[in-house]
Amino acid sequence: MTSERRKAGLAIFGLGRAGRIHLANILSLRKAHLRYIVEENLQHGQAVAREYMVNDDVKVISSKDADQVFNDSNVDGIVICTPTDLHENLVRRGLKSDKAVFCEKPIAGTKENVAACYADAEKYGQPLLCAFNRRFDPSISLMRQRLAEGAIGELQCIKTCSRDAPFPPKEYLRISGGIFHDCGVHDIDAICWTIGEYPVSVFTQAHAFHKEIADLNDVDQVIIVMKFPSGCIASIDLSRHAVYGYDQRMEIFGSNGMLEQQNKVPTSVVCHGVLGACKNPIEASFPQRYREAYELELEHFVNVILGIEKEILVKKEETLQVCRLASACEESYRTGKQIFMSSFENSANP
Structure with a gap:
Protein backbone atom coordinates (compact mmCIF):
# COMPACT_ATOMS: atom_id res chain seq x y z
CA MET A 1 0.00 0.00 0.00
CA THR A 2 1.44 3.36 -1.01
CA SER A 3 1.71 6.26 1.42
CA GLU A 4 -0.96 8.09 -0.59
CA ARG A 5 -3.39 5.14 -0.37
CA ARG A 6 -2.91 5.01 3.36
CA LYS A 7 -4.70 8.32 3.56
CA ALA A 8 -8.46 8.18 4.06
CA GLY A 9 -10.31 9.61 1.08
CA LEU A 10 -13.06 11.93 2.32
CA ALA A 11 -15.95 13.96 0.97
CA ILE A 12 -17.65 16.72 2.94
CA PHE A 13 -21.31 17.65 2.52
CA GLY A 14 -22.30 21.19 3.54
CA LEU A 15 -20.21 24.26 4.29
CA GLY A 16 -22.19 25.99 6.99
CA ARG A 17 -20.95 26.73 10.51
CA ALA A 18 -19.89 23.16 11.33
CA GLY A 19 -18.86 22.38 7.75
CA ARG A 20 -16.20 25.06 7.70
CA ILE A 21 -14.71 23.71 10.93
CA HIS A 22 -14.53 20.17 9.58
CA LEU A 23 -13.21 21.35 6.21
CA ALA A 24 -10.27 23.08 7.89
CA ASN A 25 -9.56 20.02 10.03
CA ILE A 26 -9.66 17.64 7.05
CA LEU A 27 -7.21 19.85 5.18
CA SER A 28 -4.81 19.92 8.14
CA LEU A 29 -4.99 16.19 8.92
CA ARG A 30 -2.14 14.39 7.15
CA LYS A 31 -3.96 11.05 7.29
CA ALA A 32 -6.89 12.43 5.28
CA HIS A 33 -7.20 13.23 1.58
CA LEU A 34 -10.12 15.50 0.70
CA ARG A 35 -11.59 14.43 -2.64
CA TYR A 36 -14.99 16.19 -2.82
CA ILE A 37 -16.79 19.21 -1.46
CA VAL A 38 -20.55 18.90 -1.93
CA GLU A 39 -22.56 22.09 -1.44
CA GLU A 40 -26.12 22.96 -2.40
CA ASN A 41 -24.99 26.44 -3.41
CA LEU A 42 -22.20 25.66 -5.85
CA GLN A 43 -20.93 29.25 -5.97
CA HIS A 44 -20.67 29.28 -2.18
CA GLY A 45 -18.78 25.99 -2.26
CA GLN A 46 -16.33 27.31 -4.82
CA ALA A 47 -15.82 30.52 -2.84
CA VAL A 48 -15.12 28.63 0.37
CA ALA A 49 -12.72 26.32 -1.47
CA ARG A 50 -10.77 29.36 -2.67
CA GLU A 51 -10.84 30.89 0.81
CA TYR A 52 -9.36 27.73 2.32
CA MET A 53 -6.90 27.29 -0.58
CA VAL A 54 -8.20 23.83 -1.41
CA ASN A 55 -6.10 21.96 -3.99
CA ASP A 56 -7.30 21.95 -7.57
CA ASP A 57 -7.66 18.15 -7.55
CA VAL A 58 -10.56 18.42 -5.06
CA LYS A 59 -13.88 18.35 -6.90
CA VAL A 60 -16.37 21.01 -5.79
CA ILE A 61 -19.82 19.84 -6.87
CA SER A 62 -23.46 20.66 -6.19
CA SER A 63 -25.78 18.35 -4.28
CA LYS A 64 -27.49 17.18 -7.47
CA ASP A 65 -24.18 15.63 -8.56
CA ALA A 66 -23.60 13.77 -5.28
CA ASP A 67 -23.74 10.40 -7.04
CA GLN A 68 -20.13 11.05 -8.03
CA VAL A 69 -19.17 10.70 -4.38
CA PHE A 70 -21.18 7.55 -3.72
CA ASN A 71 -19.87 5.86 -6.86
CA ASP A 72 -16.21 6.74 -6.26
CA SER A 73 -14.25 3.86 -4.71
CA ASN A 74 -11.52 6.30 -3.68
CA VAL A 75 -13.90 7.86 -1.15
CA ASP A 76 -13.61 5.95 2.12
CA GLY A 77 -15.79 8.19 4.25
CA ILE A 78 -18.20 11.12 4.15
CA VAL A 79 -18.59 13.99 6.60
CA ILE A 80 -22.16 15.32 6.81
CA CYS A 81 -22.69 18.93 7.90
CA THR A 82 -25.83 19.81 5.93
CA PRO A 83 -29.14 21.09 7.35
CA THR A 84 -30.54 18.45 9.67
CA ASP A 85 -33.46 17.42 7.47
CA LEU A 86 -30.94 16.09 4.91
CA HIS A 87 -28.91 13.99 7.34
CA GLU A 88 -30.78 10.70 7.25
CA ASN A 89 -30.83 10.32 3.48
CA LEU A 90 -27.12 11.10 3.17
CA VAL A 91 -26.23 8.77 6.04
CA ARG A 92 -28.10 5.86 4.51
CA ARG A 93 -26.81 6.51 0.98
CA GLY A 94 -23.28 6.70 2.29
CA LEU A 95 -23.52 3.44 4.22
CA LYS A 96 -25.19 1.65 1.30
CA SER A 97 -22.26 2.82 -0.87
CA ASP A 98 -19.77 1.25 1.58
CA LYS A 99 -18.59 4.56 2.98
CA ALA A 100 -17.83 5.28 6.62
CA VAL A 101 -20.11 8.08 7.85
CA PHE A 102 -19.41 10.99 10.18
CA CYS A 103 -22.62 12.95 10.84
CA GLU A 104 -23.36 16.04 12.87
CA LYS A 105 -26.28 15.42 15.21
CA PRO A 106 -29.02 14.49 14.79
CA ILE A 107 -28.48 11.51 12.54
CA ALA A 108 -32.22 11.46 11.80
CA GLY A 109 -35.44 13.09 12.97
CA THR A 110 -36.89 10.24 15.06
CA LYS A 111 -35.49 7.46 17.21
CA GLU A 112 -36.91 4.90 14.76
CA ASN A 113 -35.04 6.50 11.87
CA VAL A 114 -31.86 6.81 13.94
CA ALA A 115 -32.13 3.09 14.71
CA ALA A 116 -32.63 2.37 10.98
CA CYS A 117 -29.41 4.25 10.19
CA TYR A 118 -27.48 2.16 12.69
CA ALA A 119 -29.09 -1.00 11.28
CA ASP A 120 -27.70 0.00 7.89
CA ALA A 121 -24.26 0.54 9.44
CA GLU A 122 -24.37 -3.01 10.80
CA LYS A 123 -25.75 -4.41 7.53
CA TYR A 124 -23.04 -2.86 5.36
CA GLY A 125 -20.24 -3.19 7.91
CA GLN A 126 -19.35 0.50 8.00
CA PRO A 127 -18.71 2.81 10.99
CA LEU A 128 -21.29 5.50 11.78
CA LEU A 129 -20.17 8.31 14.09
CA CYS A 130 -22.71 10.70 15.60
CA ALA A 131 -20.57 13.74 16.34
CA PHE A 132 -21.01 14.31 20.08
CA ASN A 133 -17.82 16.34 20.11
CA ARG A 134 -17.62 17.04 23.85
CA ALA A 293 -12.51 18.42 20.38
CA TYR A 294 -13.42 18.99 16.72
CA GLU A 295 -9.89 18.06 15.66
CA LEU A 296 -9.78 14.93 17.82
CA GLU A 297 -13.21 13.60 16.80
CA LEU A 298 -12.33 13.89 13.11
CA GLU A 299 -8.96 12.19 13.69
CA HIS A 300 -10.76 9.41 15.57
CA PHE A 301 -13.09 8.91 12.58
CA VAL A 302 -10.15 8.74 10.17
CA ASN A 303 -8.26 6.38 12.49
CA VAL A 304 -11.22 3.98 12.48
CA ILE A 305 -11.33 4.08 8.66
CA LEU A 306 -7.61 3.29 8.49
CA GLY A 307 -7.80 0.57 11.14
CA ILE A 308 -5.62 2.48 13.60
CA GLU A 309 -8.52 2.43 16.07
CA LYS A 310 -10.85 -0.55 16.15
CA GLU A 311 -14.29 0.90 16.87
CA ILE A 312 -16.31 4.10 16.97
CA LEU A 313 -16.46 5.60 20.46
CA VAL A 314 -20.10 6.76 20.22
CA LYS A 315 -22.24 3.63 20.19
CA LYS A 316 -25.71 3.08 18.73
CA GLU A 317 -27.46 2.69 22.09
CA GLU A 318 -25.76 5.80 23.47
CA THR A 319 -27.03 7.90 20.56
CA LEU A 320 -30.54 6.48 20.94
Whole structure:
Protein backbone atom coordinates (compact mmCIF):
# COMPACT_ATOMS: atom_id res chain seq x y z
CA MET A 1 0.00 0.00 0.00
CA THR A 2 1.44 3.36 -1.01
CA SER A 3 1.71 6.26 1.42
CA GLU A 4 -0.96 8.09 -0.59
CA ARG A 5 -3.39 5.14 -0.37
CA ARG A 6 -2.91 5.01 3.36
CA LYS A 7 -4.70 8.32 3.56
CA ALA A 8 -8.46 8.18 4.06
CA GLY A 9 -10.31 9.61 1.08
CA LEU A 10 -13.06 11.93 2.32
CA ALA A 11 -15.95 13.96 0.97
CA ILE A 12 -17.65 16.72 2.94
CA PHE A 13 -21.31 17.65 2.52
CA GLY A 14 -22.30 21.19 3.54
CA LEU A 15 -20.21 24.26 4.29
CA GLY A 16 -22.19 25.99 6.99
CA ARG A 17 -20.95 26.73 10.51
CA ALA A 18 -19.89 23.16 11.33
CA GLY A 19 -18.86 22.38 7.75
CA ARG A 20 -16.20 25.06 7.70
CA ILE A 21 -14.71 23.71 10.93
CA HIS A 22 -14.53 20.17 9.58
CA LEU A 23 -13.21 21.35 6.21
CA ALA A 24 -10.27 23.08 7.89
CA ASN A 25 -9.56 20.02 10.03
CA ILE A 26 -9.66 17.64 7.05
CA LEU A 27 -7.21 19.85 5.18
CA SER A 28 -4.81 19.92 8.14
CA LEU A 29 -4.99 16.19 8.92
CA ARG A 30 -2.14 14.39 7.15
CA LYS A 31 -3.96 11.05 7.29
CA ALA A 32 -6.89 12.43 5.28
CA HIS A 33 -7.20 13.23 1.58
CA LEU A 34 -10.12 15.50 0.70
CA ARG A 35 -11.59 14.43 -2.64
CA TYR A 36 -14.99 16.19 -2.82
CA ILE A 37 -16.79 19.21 -1.46
CA VAL A 38 -20.55 18.90 -1.93
CA GLU A 39 -22.56 22.09 -1.44
CA GLU A 40 -26.12 22.96 -2.40
CA ASN A 41 -24.99 26.44 -3.41
CA LEU A 42 -22.20 25.66 -5.85
CA GLN A 43 -20.93 29.25 -5.97
CA HIS A 44 -20.67 29.28 -2.18
CA GLY A 45 -18.78 25.99 -2.26
CA GLN A 46 -16.33 27.31 -4.82
CA ALA A 47 -15.82 30.52 -2.84
CA VAL A 48 -15.12 28.63 0.37
CA ALA A 49 -12.72 26.32 -1.47
CA ARG A 50 -10.77 29.36 -2.67
CA GLU A 51 -10.84 30.89 0.81
CA TYR A 52 -9.36 27.73 2.32
CA MET A 53 -6.90 27.29 -0.58
CA VAL A 54 -8.20 23.83 -1.41
CA ASN A 55 -6.10 21.96 -3.99
CA ASP A 56 -7.30 21.95 -7.57
CA ASP A 57 -7.66 18.15 -7.55
CA VAL A 58 -10.56 18.42 -5.06
CA LYS A 59 -13.88 18.35 -6.90
CA VAL A 60 -16.37 21.01 -5.79
CA ILE A 61 -19.82 19.84 -6.87
CA SER A 62 -23.46 20.66 -6.19
CA SER A 63 -25.78 18.35 -4.28
CA LYS A 64 -27.49 17.18 -7.47
CA ASP A 65 -24.18 15.63 -8.56
CA ALA A 66 -23.60 13.77 -5.28
CA ASP A 67 -23.74 10.40 -7.04
CA GLN A 68 -20.13 11.05 -8.03
CA VAL A 69 -19.17 10.70 -4.38
CA PHE A 70 -21.18 7.55 -3.72
CA ASN A 71 -19.87 5.86 -6.86
CA ASP A 72 -16.21 6.74 -6.26
CA SER A 73 -14.25 3.86 -4.71
CA ASN A 74 -11.52 6.30 -3.68
CA VAL A 75 -13.90 7.86 -1.15
CA ASP A 76 -13.61 5.95 2.12
CA GLY A 77 -15.79 8.19 4.25
CA ILE A 78 -18.20 11.12 4.15
CA VAL A 79 -18.59 13.99 6.60
CA ILE A 80 -22.16 15.32 6.81
CA CYS A 81 -22.69 18.93 7.90
CA THR A 82 -25.83 19.81 5.93
CA PRO A 83 -29.14 21.09 7.35
CA THR A 84 -30.54 18.45 9.67
CA ASP A 85 -33.46 17.42 7.47
CA LEU A 86 -30.94 16.09 4.91
CA HIS A 87 -28.91 13.99 7.34
CA GLU A 88 -30.78 10.70 7.25
CA ASN A 89 -30.83 10.32 3.48
CA LEU A 90 -27.12 11.10 3.17
CA VAL A 91 -26.23 8.77 6.04
CA ARG A 92 -28.10 5.86 4.51
CA ARG A 93 -26.81 6.51 0.98
CA GLY A 94 -23.28 6.70 2.29
CA LEU A 95 -23.52 3.44 4.22
CA LYS A 96 -25.19 1.65 1.30
CA SER A 97 -22.26 2.82 -0.87
CA ASP A 98 -19.77 1.25 1.58
CA LYS A 99 -18.59 4.56 2.98
CA ALA A 100 -17.83 5.28 6.62
CA VAL A 101 -20.11 8.08 7.85
CA PHE A 102 -19.41 10.99 10.18
CA CYS A 103 -22.62 12.95 10.84
CA GLU A 104 -23.36 16.04 12.87
CA LYS A 105 -26.28 15.42 15.21
CA PRO A 106 -29.02 14.49 14.79
CA ILE A 107 -28.48 11.51 12.54
CA ALA A 108 -32.22 11.46 11.80
CA GLY A 109 -35.44 13.09 12.97
CA THR A 110 -36.89 10.24 15.06
CA LYS A 111 -35.49 7.46 17.21
CA GLU A 112 -36.91 4.90 14.76
CA ASN A 113 -35.04 6.50 11.87
CA VAL A 114 -31.86 6.81 13.94
CA ALA A 115 -32.13 3.09 14.71
CA ALA A 116 -32.63 2.37 10.98
CA CYS A 117 -29.41 4.25 10.19
CA TYR A 118 -27.48 2.16 12.69
CA ALA A 119 -29.09 -1.00 11.28
CA ASP A 120 -27.70 0.00 7.89
CA ALA A 121 -24.26 0.54 9.44
CA GLU A 122 -24.37 -3.01 10.80
CA LYS A 123 -25.75 -4.41 7.53
CA TYR A 124 -23.04 -2.86 5.36
CA GLY A 125 -20.24 -3.19 7.91
CA GLN A 126 -19.35 0.50 8.00
CA PRO A 127 -18.71 2.81 10.99
CA LEU A 128 -21.29 5.50 11.78
CA LEU A 129 -20.17 8.31 14.09
CA CYS A 130 -22.71 10.70 15.60
CA ALA A 131 -20.57 13.74 16.34
CA PHE A 132 -21.01 14.31 20.08
CA ASN A 133 -17.82 16.34 20.11
CA ARG A 134 -17.62 17.04 23.85
CA ARG A 135 -16.53 13.45 24.45
CA PHE A 136 -13.31 14.41 22.70
CA ASP A 137 -12.71 17.59 24.71
CA PRO A 138 -9.52 17.04 26.75
CA SER A 139 -10.93 18.71 29.87
CA ILE A 140 -14.13 16.66 29.94
CA SER A 141 -12.18 13.47 29.17
CA LEU A 142 -9.85 14.16 32.09
CA MET A 143 -12.76 14.82 34.46
CA ARG A 144 -14.29 11.49 33.45
CA GLN A 145 -10.97 9.73 34.06
CA ARG A 146 -10.44 11.34 37.47
CA LEU A 147 -14.00 10.49 38.52
CA ALA A 148 -13.48 6.84 37.52
CA GLU A 149 -10.23 6.77 39.49
CA GLY A 150 -12.13 7.78 42.63
CA ALA A 151 -10.50 11.20 42.97
CA ILE A 152 -13.59 12.75 44.62
CA GLY A 153 -15.08 9.71 46.32
CA GLU A 154 -18.76 8.89 45.95
CA LEU A 155 -20.44 10.87 43.17
CA GLN A 156 -23.32 13.01 44.43
CA CYS A 157 -23.97 15.83 41.95
CA ILE A 158 -22.94 17.00 38.47
CA LYS A 159 -23.73 20.35 36.86
CA THR A 160 -23.20 21.80 33.41
CA CYS A 161 -23.68 25.32 32.13
CA SER A 162 -23.93 25.89 28.37
CA ARG A 163 -24.75 29.40 27.22
CA ASP A 164 -24.43 30.15 23.54
CA ALA A 165 -22.71 33.10 21.90
CA PRO A 166 -23.33 34.91 19.68
CA PHE A 167 -27.11 34.76 19.29
CA PRO A 168 -27.82 32.24 16.50
CA PRO A 169 -29.08 33.56 13.15
CA LYS A 170 -32.84 33.27 12.53
CA GLU A 171 -32.15 31.07 9.52
CA TYR A 172 -30.32 28.59 11.72
CA LEU A 173 -32.94 28.65 14.50
CA ARG A 174 -35.64 27.64 12.00
CA ILE A 175 -33.79 24.44 11.07
CA SER A 176 -32.05 23.72 14.38
CA GLY A 177 -34.61 21.29 15.73
CA GLY A 178 -35.10 23.34 18.90
CA ILE A 179 -32.91 23.95 21.92
CA PHE A 180 -33.41 20.49 23.43
CA HIS A 181 -32.19 18.56 20.38
CA ASP A 182 -29.76 21.23 19.19
CA CYS A 183 -28.05 22.21 22.44
CA GLY A 184 -29.35 20.02 25.25
CA VAL A 185 -28.21 16.79 23.63
CA HIS A 186 -24.57 17.78 24.08
CA ASP A 187 -24.91 18.31 27.83
CA ILE A 188 -27.05 15.20 28.27
CA ASP A 189 -24.47 13.09 26.42
CA ALA A 190 -21.52 14.68 28.23
CA ILE A 191 -23.07 14.04 31.64
CA CYS A 192 -24.19 10.46 30.97
CA TRP A 193 -20.87 9.56 29.32
CA THR A 194 -18.86 11.13 32.14
CA ILE A 195 -20.64 9.38 35.00
CA GLY A 196 -21.46 6.14 33.14
CA GLU A 197 -25.20 5.88 33.72
CA TYR A 198 -28.53 7.15 32.42
CA PRO A 199 -31.21 8.95 34.44
CA VAL A 200 -34.40 7.37 35.70
CA SER A 201 -36.28 10.68 35.57
CA VAL A 202 -36.03 14.21 34.17
CA PHE A 203 -37.77 17.50 34.94
CA THR A 204 -37.53 20.72 32.96
CA GLN A 205 -38.41 24.37 33.40
CA ALA A 206 -37.93 26.77 30.48
CA HIS A 207 -38.92 30.14 29.01
CA ALA A 208 -38.56 32.14 25.78
CA PHE A 209 -37.14 35.61 26.41
CA HIS A 210 -36.61 36.32 22.69
CA LYS A 211 -39.73 36.86 20.58
CA GLU A 212 -38.19 35.31 17.46
CA ILE A 213 -37.64 32.10 19.43
CA ALA A 214 -41.09 32.17 21.01
CA ASP A 215 -42.55 32.54 17.52
CA LEU A 216 -40.91 29.21 16.66
CA ASN A 217 -42.60 27.56 19.65
CA ASP A 218 -39.17 27.13 21.21
CA VAL A 219 -37.42 28.44 24.33
CA ASP A 220 -34.06 30.07 25.02
CA GLN A 221 -33.52 29.54 28.76
CA VAL A 222 -33.73 26.02 30.16
CA ILE A 223 -33.01 24.25 33.44
CA ILE A 224 -33.04 20.44 33.37
CA VAL A 225 -32.78 18.23 36.46
CA MET A 226 -31.98 14.52 36.06
CA LYS A 227 -31.99 11.81 38.75
CA PHE A 228 -29.78 8.74 38.29
CA PRO A 229 -30.01 5.18 39.68
CA SER A 230 -26.94 5.79 41.87
CA GLY A 231 -28.67 8.73 43.55
CA CYS A 232 -26.62 11.32 41.69
CA ILE A 233 -28.52 14.46 40.71
CA ALA A 234 -27.58 16.42 37.57
CA SER A 235 -28.55 19.91 36.51
CA ILE A 236 -28.17 21.48 33.07
CA ASP A 237 -28.35 25.26 32.54
CA LEU A 238 -28.92 26.15 28.87
CA SER A 239 -29.19 29.56 27.25
CA ARG A 240 -29.25 30.66 23.62
CA HIS A 241 -27.32 33.85 24.36
CA ALA A 242 -24.67 35.04 26.80
CA VAL A 243 -23.44 38.57 26.08
CA TYR A 244 -20.03 37.90 27.66
CA GLY A 245 -18.96 34.93 25.53
CA TYR A 246 -19.43 31.21 25.08
CA ASP A 247 -20.02 30.03 28.64
CA GLN A 248 -19.17 26.32 29.05
CA ARG A 249 -18.61 24.90 32.53
CA MET A 250 -18.90 21.58 34.34
CA GLU A 251 -18.73 20.73 38.03
CA ILE A 252 -18.72 17.28 39.62
CA PHE A 253 -19.23 17.02 43.39
CA GLY A 254 -18.43 13.97 45.48
CA SER A 255 -18.00 12.86 49.07
CA ASN A 256 -14.26 13.62 49.03
CA GLY A 257 -14.06 16.72 46.85
CA MET A 258 -14.97 18.37 43.57
CA LEU A 259 -13.85 18.42 39.94
CA GLU A 260 -14.35 21.67 38.06
CA GLN A 261 -13.95 22.66 34.43
CA GLN A 262 -13.81 26.41 34.03
CA ASN A 263 -14.24 28.57 30.96
CA LYS A 264 -11.36 28.87 28.52
CA VAL A 265 -9.76 32.21 27.73
CA PRO A 266 -7.52 32.99 24.73
CA THR A 267 -4.57 33.89 26.98
CA SER A 268 -3.77 33.64 30.68
CA VAL A 269 -2.57 37.27 30.93
CA VAL A 270 -4.13 39.34 33.74
CA CYS A 271 -3.60 43.10 33.87
CA HIS A 272 -3.50 44.65 37.36
CA GLY A 273 -3.94 48.39 37.95
CA VAL A 274 -5.43 50.96 40.30
CA LEU A 275 -8.95 50.03 39.22
CA GLY A 276 -8.36 46.33 39.86
CA ALA A 277 -7.55 43.40 37.62
CA CYS A 278 -8.81 42.53 34.16
CA LYS A 279 -8.27 39.63 31.79
CA ASN A 280 -9.37 38.43 28.37
CA PRO A 281 -13.03 37.58 27.84
CA ILE A 282 -13.84 33.89 27.58
CA GLU A 283 -13.79 32.22 24.15
CA ALA A 284 -16.20 33.89 21.74
CA SER A 285 -18.07 30.83 20.43
CA PHE A 286 -18.05 27.08 19.89
CA PRO A 287 -15.36 26.87 17.15
CA GLN A 288 -12.85 28.44 19.53
CA ARG A 289 -13.93 26.68 22.75
CA TYR A 290 -14.12 23.19 21.26
CA ARG A 291 -11.34 23.51 18.68
CA GLU A 292 -9.38 20.55 20.05
CA ALA A 293 -12.51 18.42 20.38
CA TYR A 294 -13.42 18.99 16.72
CA GLU A 295 -9.89 18.06 15.66
CA LEU A 296 -9.78 14.93 17.82
CA GLU A 297 -13.21 13.60 16.80
CA LEU A 298 -12.33 13.89 13.11
CA GLU A 299 -8.96 12.19 13.69
CA HIS A 300 -10.76 9.41 15.57
CA PHE A 301 -13.09 8.91 12.58
CA VAL A 302 -10.15 8.74 10.17
CA ASN A 303 -8.26 6.38 12.49
CA VAL A 304 -11.22 3.98 12.48
CA ILE A 305 -11.33 4.08 8.66
CA LEU A 306 -7.61 3.29 8.49
CA GLY A 307 -7.80 0.57 11.14
CA ILE A 308 -5.62 2.48 13.60
CA GLU A 309 -8.52 2.43 16.07
CA LYS A 310 -10.85 -0.55 16.15
CA GLU A 311 -14.29 0.90 16.87
CA ILE A 312 -16.31 4.10 16.97
CA LEU A 313 -16.46 5.60 20.46
CA VAL A 314 -20.10 6.76 20.22
CA LYS A 315 -22.24 3.63 20.19
CA LYS A 316 -25.71 3.08 18.73
CA GLU A 317 -27.46 2.69 22.09
CA GLU A 318 -25.76 5.80 23.47
CA THR A 319 -27.03 7.90 20.56
CA LEU A 320 -30.54 6.48 20.94
CA GLN A 321 -30.53 7.09 24.71
CA VAL A 322 -29.53 10.72 24.27
CA CYS A 323 -32.24 11.16 21.62
CA ARG A 324 -34.85 9.74 24.02
CA LEU A 325 -33.65 11.87 26.90
CA ALA A 326 -33.74 15.10 24.88
CA SER A 327 -37.30 14.29 23.84
CA ALA A 328 -38.23 13.51 27.45
CA CYS A 329 -36.78 16.82 28.63
CA GLU A 330 -38.83 18.68 26.03
CA GLU A 331 -41.93 16.69 26.97
CA SER A 332 -41.40 17.65 30.62
CA TYR A 333 -41.30 21.33 29.66
CA ARG A 334 -44.41 21.04 27.46
CA THR A 335 -46.44 19.20 30.11
CA GLY A 336 -44.95 20.70 33.28
CA LYS A 337 -44.50 17.17 34.65
CA GLN A 338 -41.60 15.05 35.81
CA ILE A 339 -40.92 12.34 33.22
CA PHE A 340 -39.99 8.84 34.32
CA MET A 341 -37.92 7.21 31.62
CA SER A 342 -39.30 3.69 32.17
CA SER A 343 -42.78 4.79 31.13
CA PHE A 344 -41.61 7.33 28.55
CA GLU A 345 -39.60 4.75 26.61
CA ASN A 346 -42.65 2.50 26.40
CA SER A 347 -44.91 5.30 25.18
CA ALA A 348 -45.43 6.60 21.66
CA ASN A 349 -43.15 9.58 22.25
CA PRO A 350 -40.17 10.00 19.87
